[in-house]
Amino acid sequence: MIHNLFAFFGADHKVGTTMVAQSVAEAISTHHPNLKILLAAMNGRESNEYIREAPAGIDGLKIHIDNKMINGEDFLKTCTHKGNFYVMAGISNETEERYYHPEMAKYLMGEVAPEFDMVIADCGNELDNGLAVGTLSIAGESFFVAAQQETVIRRYEKNRKLIEDLGIGITAFLINKFYEQDPYGLTYIANRLEQEKDKLLKIESAGYSRQAEIDYKTLLDYKNEGYLQDILTVANVILRKNGFTEIQRQRKSRWKSFI
Numbered sequence: 192m193i194h195n196l197f198a199f200f201g202a203d204h205k206v207g208t209t210m211v212a213q214s215v216a217e218a219i220s221t222h223h224p225n226l227k228i229l230l231a232a233m234n235g236r237e238s239n240e241y242i243r244e245a246p247a248g249i250d251g252l253k254i255h256i257d258n259k260m261i262n263g264e265d266f267l268k269t270c271t272h273k274g275n276f277y278v279m280a281g282i283s284n285e286t287e288e289r290y291y292h293p294e295m296a297k298y299l300m301g302e303v304a305p306e307f308d309m310v311i312a313d314c315g316n317e318l319d320n321g322l323a324v325g326t327l328s329i330a331g332e333s334f335f336v337a338a339q340q341e342t343v344i345r346r347y348e349k350n351r352k353l354i355e356d357l358g359i360g361i362t363a364f365l366i367n368k369f370y371e372q373d374p375y376g377l378t379y380i381a382n383r384l385e386q387e388k389d390k391l392l393k394i395e396s397a398g399y400s401r402q403a404e405i406d407y408k409t410l411l412d413y414k415n416e417g418y419l420q421d422i423l424t425v426a427n428v429i430l431r432k433n434g435f436t437e438i439q440r441q442r443k444s445r446w447k448s449f450i
Contacts, residue, residue, distance in 0.1 A: 198330035201316035216311040220276040226308040232281030234315025235288035243407035246271035248280035263306040296325025339375035369393040
């Protein structure tokens with residue numbers, strides 16, 4: 192296991208895995224400028240919808256991965272970054288997804304993770320994706336992103352055995368786009384997922400999802416206090432796991448992103 196590798200995996204399409212993973216990575220990097228953070232797209236897509244300047248992708252590293260020639264220091268020099276926040280996009284040509292296997296993900300993460308204080312991996316939502324499976328199998332902690340939808344919960348129920356067989360240990364279930372008045376409350380979802388309620392963390396619905404895609408920004412930039420505080424809760428779980436100081440939350444937090 193790689194103790195500073197934190198994987199985010201979605202129950203289904205459009206539950207917001209990429210948005211949540213990037214929001215958490217941004218929150219940590221902004222509040223802890225002394226920490227070096229990598230956001231890596233370890234799935235079958237580029238997953239750079241909320242980044243205006245297109246980051247370098249894994250495609251450019253494939254020949255080096257195939258030949259076991261990845262060097263952590265060289266990766267730092269070629270990886271797109273702003274300050275302490277580094278980003279590696281995923282596969283630009285999605286038809287080549289089948290050429291990336293679990294062992295490639297394990298090798299890449301093993302080589303680059305020591306160069307960072309934390310690596311946040313967006314693992315998409317497909318359990319047959321080599322990069323996702325490889326990353327999830329070695330992640331120190333894994334976060335499962337779901338939503339208050341029957342189809343989403345049913346898909347988890349269908350895949351639960353496979354997740355267990357793959358040895359993926361889930362640290363917390365993140366119920367994204369959360370509405371307090373929705374009949375699918377945390378207690379109901381916990382029962383359906385067969386989990387203790389305290390293993391579920393809500394992430395409040397923030398609105399502005401379509402605008403965020405247009406602006407190439409995360410939902411942190413739209414001043415939704417509930418969304419910000421819920422993202423900070425997840426960020427603090429990660430910080431605690433690695434022994435770093437938690438982000439102090441204020442009643443009226445003001446988000447100041449430098450990304």
